[in-house]
Amino acid sequence: MSTGFFPVDKIKYEGPDSTNPFAFRHYNPDEILLGKRMEEHLRFATAYWHSFAWEGGDPFGGRTFDRPWYPQDNMDLAKKKADIAFELFTALGTPYYCFHDADVRPEGANFAENTANLNAIVDIFEQKQAETGVKLLWGTANLFSQARFMSGASTNPDPDVFAFSAATIKTCMDATMRLGGENYVLWGGREGYETLLNTDLGKEDAQMGRMLNMVVEYKHKIGFKGAILVEPKPQEPSKHQYDYDAATVYGFLKRHGLENEVKLNLEQGHAILAGHSFEHEIATATSLGILGSIDMNRNDYQSGWDTDQFPNNVPEVALAYYHILKDGGLKTGGTNFDAKVRRQSIDAADLLHGHIGGMDICARGLKAAAAIIEDGTLxxxxxxxxxxxxxxxxxxxxxxxxxxxxxxxxxxxxxxxxxxxxxxxxxxxxxxxxxx
Amino acid sequence: MSTGFFPVDKIKYEGPDSTNPFAFRHYNPDEILLGKRMEEHLRFATAYWHSFAWEGGDPFGGRTFDRPWYPQDNMDLAKKKADIAFELFTALGTPYYCFHDADVRPEGANFAENTANLNAIVDIFEQKQAETGVKLLWGTANLFSQARFMSGASTNPDPDVFAFSAATIKTCMDATMRLGGENYVLWGGREGYETLLNTDLGKEDAQMGRMLNMVVEYKHKIGFKGAILVEPKPQEPSKHQYDYDAATVYGFLKRHGLENEVKLNLEQGHAILAGHSFEHEIATATSLGILGSIDMNRNDYQSGWDTDQFPNNVPEVALAYYHILKDGGLKTGGTNFDAKVRRQSIDAADLLHGHIGGMDICARGLKAAAAIIEDGTLxxxxxxxxxxxxxxxxxxxxxxxxxxxxxxxxxxxxxxxxxxxxxxxxxxxxxxxxxx
Amino acid sequence: MSTGFFPVDKIKYEGPDSTNPFAFRHYNPDEILLGKRMEEHLRFATAYWHSFAWEGGDPFGGRTFDRPWYPQDNMDLAKKKADIAFELFTALGTPYYCFHDADVRPEGANFAENTANLNAIVDIFEQKQAETGVKLLWGTANLFSQARFMSGASTNPDPDVFAFSAATIKTCMDATMRLGGENYVLWGGREGYETLLNTDLGKEDAQMGRMLNMVVEYKHKIGFKGAILVEPKPQEPSKHQYDYDAATVYGFLKRHGLENEVKLNLEQGHAILAGHSFEHEIATATSLGILGSIDMNRNDYQSGWDTDQFPNNVPEVALAYYHILKDGGLKTGGTNFDAKVRRQSIDAADLLHGHIGGMDICARGLKAAAAIIEDGTLxxxxxxxxxxxxxxxxxxxxxxxxxxxxxxxxxxxxxxxxxxxxxxxxxxxxxxxxxx
Amino acid sequence: MSTGFFPVDKIKYEGPDSTNPFAFRHYNPDEILLGKRMEEHLRFATAYWHSFAWEGGDPFGGRTFDRPWYPQDNMDLAKKKADIAFELFTALGTPYYCFHDADVRPEGANFAENTANLNAIVDIFEQKQAETGVKLLWGTANLFSQARFMSGASTNPDPDVFAFSAATIKTCMDATMRLGGENYVLWGGREGYETLLNTDLGKEDAQMGRMLNMVVEYKHKIGFKGAILVEPKPQEPSKHQYDYDAATVYGFLKRHGLENEVKLNLEQGHAILAGHSFEHEIATATSLGILGSIDMNRNDYQSGWDTDQFPNNVPEVALAYYHILKDGGLKTGGTNFDAKVRRQSIDAADLLHGHIGGMDICARGLKAAAAIIEDGTLxxxxxxxxxxxxxxxxxxxxxxxxxxxxxxxxxxxxxxxxxxxxxxxxxxxxxxxxxx
Ligand SMILES: [Co+2]
Ligand SMILES: [Co+2]
Ligand SMILES: [Co+2]
Ligand SMILES: [Co+2]
Ligand SMILES: [Co+2]
Ligand SMILES: [Co+2]
Ligand SMILES: [Co+2]
Ligand SMILES: [Co+2]
Known part of the structure; x- marks a missing residue:
């Protein structure tokens, strides 16, 4: 039984001429392209954080959203949030979702509380996945929001933070494994520096390399079949982030003997922040054999920070899928919308508009990319x-x-x-x- | 006997209170810092190209300089240019200089002519080095200006361009060896792409890796004792250059088994174009053990292209030398001014002002860096x-x-x-x- | 009789399904949109400079093109250049063209020679316009390439340069008048500064204001019916240009009492360099009542300089025309391609490809903009x-x-x-x- | 009696050789430069918001600071905050401070509560000013943080928000008047747009023009002798802000007949975001006669958002003061530190370090600027x-x-x-x- 939060329960494909704002005009999951269903090509995922944990704040202003699952500091409302989140996944028909631990559970007073809270939510997710058929594309640990991580997680000068981070990653890998997640992602928002004056690059590199090796070792130990993915970003929140871009992460992996174990989750917005086009990052990764998955959310070309907007430009999206298709398509990876509606888009309907538009743009881009390949001229x-x-x-x-x-x-x-x-x-x- | 081109024959140290525009106020070669003479710390080099080959043009306008060695298309004037170049080196007291083949010789009709022209100039340089005591910091091949290189040198889709480039590099390595050069540099202005639509990243990476391996093999074959250096730059003239920044080149070296054979020549301006501070690039290189030499020329923070200006900001320069000193100082490398006076600075005196100012700024930066180290607080x-x-x-x-x-x-x-x-x-x- | 330079004499509309690279798939001049022919909406112009005067050089390399009208230093070849230029205009069917004096005539030794050379070419253009029906969208003076303008034209510290510039503008306005030009454009590539240390902003503003007032006075004196247009650009070649963007030029016009006399020629690439979207600049100009004409050439979002590429992104172009249509469409202005083929696009066919692609993109953008307006939802x-x-x-x-x-x-x-x-x-x- | 929050009660001048981290090495208020005391030249102000209202959050993480005046939602703690704020002003010896209404009072449920809260704090400030001798450089209204302002204050599509904003400005002007403030500032963080698709530039310009005219009318009505200042910023939080830079605001003022009534408060960080140097913005404003005051806080050149860091580069600061001194110095304006310590600088001591460093840098910059002027060469x-x-x-x-x-x-x-x-x-x- 629906909570009634969203104005529409199910978004359907109505074809290009539809003017129904709550319908797909291009995303037709069963349409066959290059011998495969569109849904299987695109492997869409909805992200928990931007739509359910973010409250509309920015550096100059506070919360603009008003949601029935606020305040996000207790388990009862966390469960209500989960109900509505799965309503969104179901309404959109995205076969996958993604989450950080901190998106789905209230912050506990210590590691044990965090773990208990997470596990209680994972129980619920397990049941909801079974009910809805929605699957987990990837899980990840939020090692950047809480104050303890302000100087880094694995790269913190304080080894206790490294330990806390390692333990947290383990719980998130366990949760991902339990939920049948197809990948596990690491994004190091605080793995970088604010000033070189207080930073030892060599030490922090060794710490980060050790952490990633432990993640890979643990993956094999527990028999996790998914891919381990690193998501590059050049900066923000840190002045400089070590996982700067695809080429930089490649060097890091090679230095730590991980180039055959770890792949990349590439985001268009981060490509732009790093001074690259999205297709550059994808083509770089495919030429190095390390493309894993994509976050299909754009930045505004005139903003110097990560705006995480839904994609809206078919020619750009088409070039991204063109390079992905040339690489054999997404394997365990998917097309995740690490995207948020604008701070002024405060209605439940806006969450639908953002995703519907993004999915349609991707469908058009994919169709164009497939047609370019079938044409063969390029x-x-x-x-x-x-x-x-x-x-x-x-x-x-x-x-x-x-x-x-x-x-x-x-x-x-x-x-x-x-x-x-x-x-x-x-x-x-x-x-x-x-x-x- | 001087040609009389420059208004002053010799720039001397006069101390901080001097108001003589043709004197050093801070660069005092014999001053001891951390137990070593300032001259040996800084190892200044003057670059041939910007002061002698560039004619003042930019994308919107032609030549503004009027020099006695123009036009640069014949050997007689190339010799005159050499005379005046060594007068500049001598006047400044930079112990080193650097050059590309194309800076010093007229362009020939084919490879054989280029080689003959180059060798004739090398004869002259050999003699001038002996007369003046000026030494060669590094030689390099210009594989970007002539039209044949427009689609790349080692990364050209045409293997004949690869061959032409390889042969040219050999002649430049030979020249560098003969002149006692202490390093050999490769900067790949056209090793990159304008559009991914016509570019195969994997193929071009393999070509570039092979070329650099050949360079290293040849170095060992001829017993060249200097360092092989790659100079990173993210873009310009190419939309994207493969040697993007220090971290990217590290990954490339590692991929091709060259991380112990090749080091970096880092330029402040290129750091800025890549979205980094100069100290970031230096600290990255030192943490990876691949710092070789520096080009101490800045970009304008408001210009999106490489302005190659003389350094003028002591705090920035000090942080650069701070990281260099922590790495044990420059070894075979030096402080090269890959810097040009502005297009409006058309007088011979301006060439002196640019270098004098740059050398004094570096001297101040070095003194500050040494003092920070001696203080020990950081x-x-x-x-x-x-x-x-x-x-x-x-x-x-x-x-x-x-x-x-x-x-x-x-x-x-x-x-x-x-x-x-x-x-x-x-x-x-x-x-x-x-x-x- | 054709010179045979281009592989095709006439580009025709063949409809969206055509795969003929030398046909329009969308630009159909006679198609009616919002009650007006597409040709009259778009008012395309081909620019003389990029296709005929630029030789393929960039800051790191020289000429790559090889054209029958090189070298560009004598009247005979200038005439040949004119022949082929009009063949391009005719082949494309762009109803208009644009030129600077320096594009079309060899550089003379002094003002008198420049004037004589220009007038001789204007005679030829007059005849060619009559023969072909091609019209002049706008004329302009190149006051930035020759060395005398290196420190500014109207804003030069030397009043003789101001005088030389004023006289040159007059000859170009006369030429534009004679040729029935529908606008006269001023772009101040050197009207700005390299360093504030040698610049008096107040003095230069007064000089520039006086010059533009003289232009307006002369327009009225000779009865020129076209619009006087200023083309904003934030920088390049100058570190800072006074005509930074639409809002800045508005303030300048208002300060000098010219806001009802002068309008803007807006270029997408310059909008991007100034940190704006193209639609921002257009919407700003229309809200201030000063939109005149557009240069429909894009920049690469990852390059910090003006790449002047042909447009290739329909969604972007559509938003530009949307704001233009809401302003009542282009009046005396047009859609000028201030665009150049890439330095590696050395074939005559490439000049066709660039323009054909650009014209088709604009046609698609215009059709989309018209449809948005007819739909009315926005x-x-x-x-x-x-x-x-x-x-x-x-x-x-x-x-x-x-x-x-x-x-x-x-x-x-x-x-x-x-x-x-x-x-x-x-x-x-x-x-x-x-x-x- | 001190709260004991800060480790030191009073920062004193100890001269350049001091290594006391809690002493000035260059800021010597009574030192005479160009015939005026340094304190009177610099007119330092401490900003309330960054040091007392900001809690260390950023877009990827929450509060890192732990302060005795948290949570900031009640009047008792607001009073405690005021106590400690004046301890900071006194410790530093900045003769001035600045504040927004929302910095100093808890947010009320409606306009009436906001006003009552503000007035209660103003009573306290009045008393504290009398006790300490600290003066108000400027007051301002925060019309950007609360959700009601998300689509603009004066430029909101909802006239009720315009009304709420106007009334709030009035209360802040009244507070500023009562406290003897020497200026009143308007910064329009939400006066701009996120997308042109939902924005009518003309309407919003008219609204903003009307608001500023009302401000000027009210100033004259109440006999406020201070200057009305607009603070330009190109973007952030909005995608585009109407008060983009000095030249843009000049055009706005001129359009609304306010160029003789309103001046600018220029911030270094905002200059950089707009693609300018700080000295460019200052020189532009002085050449137009509209320089009012400065916010002396820098951005990081590698970050695309407003980092509001304390200045740390003497050469940059010197050029800023050079142009200010050439304009006759700051009049009613001052040197405000709109600067925050880094999110990781969580100790009370860090608040001192930030300001001490900034004040010393400004003192050095001012001394250099005065020396340049006395020298006269430039x-x-x-x-x-x-x-x-x-x-x-x-x-x-x-x-x-x-x-x-x-x-x-x-x-x-x-x-x-x-x-x-x-x-x-x-x-x-x-x-x-x-x-x-
Ligand atoms: Co992002
Ligand atoms: Co992401
Ligand atoms: Co450079
Ligand atoms: Co260099
Ligand atoms: Co342009
Ligand atoms: Co243009
Ligand atoms: Co700021
Ligand atoms: Co400010």
Missing amino acids: DKELADRYAGWEGEEAQKMLKGEYSLEDIQKYVEAADVNPKAKSGKQEYLENVVNRFV | DKELADRYAGWEGEEAQKMLKGEYSLEDIQKYVEAADVNPKAKSGKQEYLENVVNRFV | DKELADRYAGWEGEEAQKMLKGEYSLEDIQKYVEAADVNPKAKSGKQEYLENVVNRFV | DKELADRYAGWEGEEAQKMLKGEYSLEDIQKYVEAADVNPKAKSGKQEYLENVVNRFV
Whole structure:
């Protein structure tokens, strides 16, 4: 029986011509693209935190939302929150959800209370998952909001905070395992620094590397089959965060022997904060073999902080899925909306509008990406551009059979004097625009 | 015999009260800091390109300088340029200089002409070094200006460009070796992309990795004792450059097995373009053991492109040297001014003003950094902050003797509930400001 | 008779399903939108400079293009350039073009030569316009490329540069008048500063104000019916440019009594450099009544300089035209492509691809904007949101009938305690996405 | 009798060699510079909000501070807060303080309660000012934190919010008047928009203009002698704020006939967010005659949000005071620290460290600026650079006696062909560095 919080119980696909604001116009779960159902391609997840734990505050103002599950400091209201959260998941038909421990349970006075509170909620989630068929895409620990984490979790100068963090991660991995979660995510909002004057980069790197190794060891110990994912972000809340971007995290993983054990959860907004496009981050990760999952929420290009808005630009989203499809699609990962409605969007309906719009944009982007791949022009142009590297001499250079001296001789003997060839950027952009 | 191009033949140290614009007020080569002469700490180098090859153009306007060595398309004027360049090095007393092949020789019609032109100039440099005592800090190849490199050098889709680049690098390494250069630098202005639509990141990474491995192999083959350095930059001229920042290059080196063979040449301006402070890039490199040398030229914080200005802010420069001194100082590296006078600074005197100001700023920064180290407050505060990690339990956590489960037991048993401690950022900034 | 430079003589509309890269899929000049032909809505112009004067150089590399009208230092090749330029205009069917004096004529040794060269080309343009039906959207003077302008044109510390600039503007206004130009544009690339240390803002403001007043006076004197337009840009090439953005130029115009005489030519790329969206700049200008014309070329969001790329994102372009249509559409202004193909796009075909893609994107954006307006949902939501201001008390507050004291009394008497209402951002974005 | 909250009751000047962290090393109130006491030049103010109302939260975490005046929801603790606040002002010896209504009083249930609470605190402040000699630099109304303001205060689509805001401003102006405040400030954190889709720029401009006119009318009505100041900020919390920067506010004032009634309160951090240097904003304001006061708190150059840090860079601060001194110094304005200690700086001592460091940096900056002015080199160079404009012909051009045609004749007759002159930027920077 519904709580009646949302104006509509179920969002349905009505096709592109629908003007019903509570219907999908493009997200049609059963539509087949490249031989697979759209739902299985996109693997949508709704995030618990932004829609249920965030109260509308920002650095210059307090709560704007008024919800029946406030205040969030007791278990009774935490249960009510869970009821309404699963109503949202069900209404949207997102097959997955994601959560931090701190989103779903009240803050306890100590570790034991936190754990007990979490486990009580996990009992409820277990039952709700069974009732609704909604699954857990990933769980994660919030190691950044409570004051104890202000100087870092695993990278804290105080080893007790490292211990508290490690123990908390374990409880969240246990919860994720119990709930059949398909991944476990680590985002290190406080794993970084405010000032180098009080920071020892080497020590903090060693601490963070040890923590991530323990996570991987524990995963194997308990037989967790999901992926361990790190979510890069360059800054905010910290001035500098160690998991800056995909390339930086790759170096970290390699340094700690984890490049085959850990993958990335990439967020569009974080890509932008790091000075990259989303497709850059995805293509970087796929070229390194470490793409895991995505957070499909954008930043505003004119804001220097993480606005976590629902996606609204099909051409951008299409390029993201294009690189994902070229990598074989999302595996254990999904399309998570780490997105919040604006602080002024205070109505329950706004939570629906945000997600409906985001899901439709993703559906359009995916369809466009699939069409680009089926068309094949882009792939063919790319192959042609590098075709010279298939040549015998080229392969020798690439495979290490030639030294600089050998190559100098070749250049001199053949008077190699290469002429530039068009990069065709405008033509390729026009090809993309046939599909988006 | 001087050409008379510069208004002054020799810049001397006159002390802080001097108002002579053609004197050093702080750079006193023989002053001892931390037991070493200032000159040996700073290891200044003047860059050939900005002062002698650049003609004052920018994207919206052409040449503003009028120099006796223009036009730069023939060997006679290239020799005149060399004469005046060494007059600048001598006037400033920078013990080192740096150059690209394309700075010092006219562009030939093909590889053979380029090589011949370069070698003819190297003959002259050899003689001038002997006469003046000026030494070569590093040589490098310009693989970005000529049209053939427009789509990359080692990362070009055309293997002939790779070959041309490899052969050119060899000639520049040979020149550097002959001239006793103490390092060899690679900056990949075109090693990146304009659009992912025409770019295969994996292929280009393999090409770039192979090239750098060949460079290292050749270094060992010829017995070059200097360091091989990569200079990171996030973008410009390319939309994205692969050597984005220190952390990214570290990952690249590690991926290609080069992390013990190659170090970094870090530039303040590039740090800023990448969203970092200069001290961040230096501290990152030192924590990873890959700091090689620095380009001490700033960007304007309000400009989104590389302005390559002479440093003018002592507090910023002091923090850079602070991290360098903590790393044991510059070894084969130096303080290179990859800096150009503004396009409106068209007089010969301006070339002196730029360098004099930069050298004095660096001298002040170094003195401040040395004083901070001698004072010891910062180091002590840092050690105190992490002191808890020396404890037995903490070391066990760090060394891998504890698993997540072990730590959970410890947290529960001891009811670990850490209290936050002040990060003291303002106090530490005040300490620094006692010295800058 | 065609020179044969372009692979195709005429680009035609073939409809959305065409895969012909040399056809329009959306730009259909005769299609009627909101009662007006698409061609008359869009009023496309091709820019002379980027396609014909720019040679592919950037700050780190030289010319990449190879054109039959190079070198650009003599009248014969300038004529050949004009032939091919008009072939491009004709092939594309852009009803307009735009030019700077320096794009079309070789640089003379002094003002008299410049003027003679320009006038000779204007003779040719006059004839070509008659032959082809192509019209001049606007003319302008290049007061930024030649070295004499390095410290400003009207804002130069040297009054002789002011004089040279004023005289040059006059010749360009005369040329624009003769050619039936529909606007005259001023872009002040050097009207700004590199450092405040050598700059007197008050003096330079007075100079710039006087120059613009002279332009307006001369317009009236010669009976020029077109609009005088200023093109804002925040920086580049200057560190700071006085015509920073729409709001800044408004203040300048108001200060010099020109707010009813001068309008704006807004460029998307410049909006982004100034920290704004394009629609922000357009909406600001329309709300102030000073929108004149647009340069429809984008920047790359990850590059900190002006990339002047062809537009390729329909949702962005649609919002621009939405605000233009709400302002009554472009009047004397047009949609100018101040856009250049990438430095690697070296083929003649690339010039076609860039413009074709841009024109199609604009056509799609315009169609979407028209559909949003016809649908009416957005307009209605906006009107509803502010409807309270139609109330009697509200109007009294707004019209100045109430003082702070009166309002305090009202608030106290009525215990005014407003409740927040949803801003509905996600819903409104979803509405837009029905059309883009 | 002190509450004992702070570790030290009074910060004294001990001179540059002091290593006492609770002493001034440079701020010596009685030192004479350019004929005036340092205290009278700087006119320091401590801000109530950051040190007393902010609890250490950020977008990713909650309260980190633990203060004896928490929770801030009742009058008793508000009084305790006032006691400790005046202990800080007294300890520091800042002659002034600043506050918003919401900083000092608990939030009431409606306007009447807010007013009563505020007035009760004003009674206390009046007494404390008399006891301590501390004065009010400015008062202001917080029209951005409470949920009712989420869509704007004067620019709200709901006229009731406009009314509530107007009434609140009146109470704050009354409080400021009663307390002898020397200025009244308006900062419009919510006067802007999140999305143009729900925003009518013209309507909101009219509302904001009317509000500011009412403020000015009321000032005159009550005989308030202080200045009315607007504080520009480009964004945050709003995506776009109407008071974007100095130039934008100038245009707004001019449009609403207020350019002689209202001045600016400029903040370094906001300058940086707007893409400017602080000295740019100050020089812009002084050239327009609208500089009022400054908020001397910096942003971090690598963070895209307002970090409100204490200043720590003497060269930057010196340039700010240089432009202020050239404008005749601060009049009714002052140097306000709109600065907060970092979220990790949780000790009472940190509040002292932040202010002490900031005051010393300002003292050093001011001394440097005064020395630059006494030296005179910069001023002379500037005058020389524009000296040509004193010529007869130049004055005629500037004063409007010449038209474009007249000038063309002059250019042709004299064959005016100006040669570029060096802008001497590096030399001028070196001159500055003699003093900072
Ligand atoms: Co985010
Ligand atoms: Co995320
Ligand atoms: Co650089
Ligand atoms: Co460099
Ligand atoms: Co542009
Ligand atoms: Co333009
Ligand atoms: Co601020
Ligand atoms: Co402020």
